[in-house]
Amino acid sequence: MHKDKDEQPVRIDKWLWAARFFKTRSIATDAIDGGHVHLNGDRVKPARALKVGDRLRIRTLGDEFEVVVEALSDRRGPASVAQTLYRETDESLQARERRREEEALAPQFDHPAARGRPTKKWRRQLHRFERSNQD
Structure with missing residues (x-):
């Protein structure tokens, strides 16, 4: 599953898919092309090769992550193995926790009758x- 440092580098789109940040490789490619993935602070192309120690900022539909590449792989495996491919930075963990708390405290404007077509x-x-209100 893991490749040694001496072996061939891995494309960033394959690695993002293998690390389970995106469900498919084409979604990972679209995210990279859309500017949602930055390698060491710069926009990249999907074919860019990753190295161990690279820093990635990844914006997914659910959240934003800042990770350091710990291992290279171009094969998608179990989630437990995928989590060993990277280490999330402390700042990223704190920011995600802060966003989660803010979202929980935010007021919910969801009326049960407002879903779909009104009765x-x-x-x-x-x-x-x-x-x-017009009067």
Whole structure:
């Protein structure tokens, strides 16, 4: 699963897929092309080779990570093995925890009746509310 330092380098899109940051390699490639992945502070292309010790900033749909490459692999394996390919920085862990806390404390504006198409009763209530605010 892991490759030695002496072996061939791994493309960044393959490594991101193998490390399970993205579900498919094409999604990883799109993220790199979209500027969501930075290698040592610079934008890169999907074919760029990674080395052990490189720093990556990865923005996924769920969160943002800053990691240091610990091992190289171009094969996707179990999540427990994928987590050994990188080490997340302390700053990244703290920032993700802070965002998680802020999200939990943020007010939720989710009305159960507002999902999908409004019912006739809900539409009447909206119209009544709008008319009362116009006066």
